[in-house]
Amino acid sequence: MTSKNLNDKERIIELAKAGVRPKILAKFFGHTPGTISMFLTEARKNGEPIKKFVNGTGGLSEEAVLLYLDGMTPNSIAKQLGCPASTVYWAIKVTKDRGLPIDETPHGIARADQVIVRIKEKNAFAISKEAKRRGMTPTDLADRVITAVLTDNLFDAVLDEDAPESTSQKGASHVH
Structure with a gap:
């Protein structure tokens, strides 16, 4: 395992302990959901207090954060999900409060330095x-x-x- 993966693994475990959902961790760190699951399962076996995340229970909040990580604006996300923008802002805030630097990529690139490319x-x-x-x-x-x-x-x-x-x-x- 490379040192980057080891550092990612440690950060992923800490964020999962704080309640950041696996799908969000996978998207943010660029790992597959299976890799995240493997990291968390191993950490639990080693005594880390990480709650079990049930698939499909992240709901609107999880979807809003995933879309935000894809580069969409909160207002665009609200329109796509059919919810108030305040719900999207709340989901982003909760994720930030749990320690995920959501406005940066794992490599320190500011979200503002990224663009959205629309394709068919x-x-x-x-x-x-x-x-x-x-x-x-x-x-x-x-x-x-x-x-x-x-x-x-x-x-x-x-x-x-x-x-x-x-x-x-x-x-x-x-x-x-």
């Missing part, structure tokens, strides 16, 4: 499916793909109009 639903499904296969979150996979294109200057390789049209380019709009 069928593409979101494809990213989710591939992310699951790789044991990643859809957000992390999309970030890695975009970062690779930017870092390695792969725009022409991905969007080259002189190359035969690939399946992925059919129906894609090109900006000139």
Whole structure:
């Protein structure tokens, strides 16, 4: 296990002891829910006082925090979930009060330094499916793909109009 994972594991255990739900921990730290479950099960066996979280009982508050971690604003979350914005703000506040630095990524990047990229639903499904296969979150996979294109200057390789049209380019709009 890398030192980053060890540090994450310690932080995850402390946050779980404070009541932060596993799905939120998985999204925040970029681990799979199974990894979080393994960390918490092992910690409980070692005597850590971590309550058992029942799947599906996080409700509206958990969903609001998960959407907030995806980069949505509290007002957008309230509209999507059909609840008052005050409910969303409360859920975010409770999570912060439990110790999760929710306005930063685990690597210290401020939430304001992140942007939302909207994609078509069928593409979101494809990213989710591939992310699951790789044991990643859809957000992390999309970030890695975009970062690779930017870092390695792969725009022409991905969007080259002189190359035969690939399946992925059919129906894609090109900006000139």
